[in-house]
Amino acid sequence: MRVGIINVTGYAGVELARILLRHPEVELVSVTGRSAAGKKLREIFPHLVDTELIVTAELDRVDVAFSALPHKDSAVECLKALEAEARVIDLSADFRLTDTAVYKAWYGVDHPAPEHLPEAVYGLVELQRERIRTARLVASPGCYPTSAILGLAPALKHELIEGQIIVDSKSGVSGAGRTLSLTTHFSEVNENTQAYGLSGHRHQPEIAQELNKLAAAGAGARGPVEVLFVPHLIPMIRGILSTCYAKLAEIPARPELQAEIRQLYRDFYAGETFVKVTDAPPQTKHVAGSNTCLVYPVVDPRTNTLVVISCIDNLVKGAAGQAVQSMNVMLGLPEATGLRQLGLYP
Numbered sequence: 001m002r003v004g005i006i007n008v009t010g011y012a013g014v015e016l017a018r019i020l021l022r023h024p025e026v027e028l029v030s031v032t033g034r035s036a037a038g039k040k041l042r043e044i045f046p047h048l049v050d051t052e053l054i055v056t057a058e059l060d061r062v063d064v065a066f067s068a069l070p071h072k073d074s075a076v077e078c079l080k081a082l083e084a085e086a087r088v089i090d091l092s093a094d095f096r097l098t099d100t101a102v103y104k105a106w107y108g109v110d111h112p113a114p115e116h117l118p119e120a121v122y123g124l125v126e127l128q129r130e131r132i133r134t135a136r137l138v139a140s141p142g143c144y145p146t147s148a149i150l151g152l153a154p155a156l157k158h159e160l161i162e163g164q165i166i167v168d169s170k171s172g173v174s175g176a177g178r179t180l181s182l183t184t185h186f187s188e189v190n191e192n193t194q195a196y197g198l199s200g201h202r203h204q205p206e207i208a209q210e211l212n213k214l215a216a217a218g219a220g221a222r223g224p225v226e227v228l229f230v231p232h233l234i235p236m237i238r239g240i241l242s243t244c245y246a247k248l249a250e251i252p253a254r255p256e257l258q259a260e261i262r263q264l265y266r267d268f269y270a271g272e273t274f275v276k277v278t279d280a281p282p283q284t285k286h287v288a289g290s291n292t293c294l295v296y297p298v299v300d301p302r303t304n305t306l307v308v309i310s311c312i313d314n315l316v317k318g319a320a321g322q323a324v325q326s327m328n329v330m331l332g333l334p335e336a337t338g339l340r341q342l343g344l345y346p
């Protein structure tokens with residue numbers, strides 16, 4: 001199987017290259033870049049020590065194309081790849097939101113390819129495995145949404161919570177990408193913590209869309225959920241830790257509820273390679289460099305609140321790793337092929 005990466009020079013693109021160059025069942029044959037076109041990939045990224053790939057302006061013919069371009073430009077390149085009969089996995093936000101009016105409101109432009117939205121499958125493998133298997137176009141989820149949705153899916157599916165959900169997330173700086181900006185300078189980020197996106201972050205409608213799909217799939221009486229999302233930037237490179245809060249549907253919380261919910265989460269993710277329910281609050285260090293999502297649900301009986309802590313590496317499970325997980329499913333390969341690496345510690 002021949003695979004290619006559109007825009008290898010961003011953090012998501014180069015992380016895809018790191019994973020795909022060691023994938024035993026596919027060959028990375030083509031990588032594109034704008035300013036890097038014509039250069040050797042390993043000259044730009046010396047950690048990719050043994051590849052002879054040259055960055056090109058246009059993608060070669062491939063079976064599977066990954067796009068790691070910014071939104072809007074990404075959709076345009078995805079269409080070209082679809083026309084060339086590749087199956088496409090888009091890491092940008094272009095095919096994640098199902099409503100073009102919502103896309104325009106948050107991204108400020110008309111959707112570049114609305115006719116392809118109906119066929120796009122949201123690439124959260126644990127929840128969409130069957131649809132991904134036959135998909136031609138996969139919209140790989142955003143990094144914050146991945147952590148929040150995996151943390152809350154069992155609770156919503158089983159109608160344990162209702163009303164407003166608060167998602168309080170901390171992210172490392174690589175989530176903001178490789179493009180230079182004042183807010184990601186070392187001296188702005190180091191020994192500092194800042195909330196941002198308080199007037200609205202583009203991942204909020206994505207989280208709300210997917211959580212409401214889950215809420216609607218329950219027995220039905222609970223109604224839609226509201227999502228309040230506040231992201232924070234913290235002084236580390238990789239990682240997202242989301243702490244999610246929601247009122248329990250069953251009030252007051254019985255003493256046994258804690259153990260029941262932990263078991264329900266374990267049953268929900270039983271058999272999953274990449275989502276694990278932990279017995280202690282997970283930390284970003286536990287997942288750095290791996291495709292794992294660690295989830296820890298806990299009941300606060302004083303306020304009848306379910307608190308769920310969810311940790312991922314934003315560049316692996318939040319981007320390149322889960323895109324490769326989708327590719328494995330699309331190609332009928334074992335889902336963990338090329339993704340077995342454990343977290344880096346310390």
Ligand SMILES: NC(=O)c1ccc[n+]([C@@H]2O[C@H](COP(=O)([O-])OP(=O)(O)OC[C@H]3O[C@@H](n4cnc5c(N)ncnc54)[C@H](OP(=O)(O)O)[C@@H]3O)[C@@H](O)[C@H]2O)c1
Pocket residue numbers: 007009010011012013033034035036068069070071073074091092093141142143174175176177178179314315318319
């Ligand atoms: N970072 C994450 O954690 C993460 C997680 C999930 C999804 N994503 C998504 O993945 C995509 C890439 O994100 P990223 O964080 O990897 O970005 P990034 O590191 O900021 O990538 C920027 C790179 O893309 C090139 N570039 C920028 N605009 C371009 C354009 N219009 N056309 C061609 N090349 C362009 C730039 O290269 P030159 O200027 O040198 O050409 C630059 O090297 C985005 O859609 C993002 O939403 C990112």
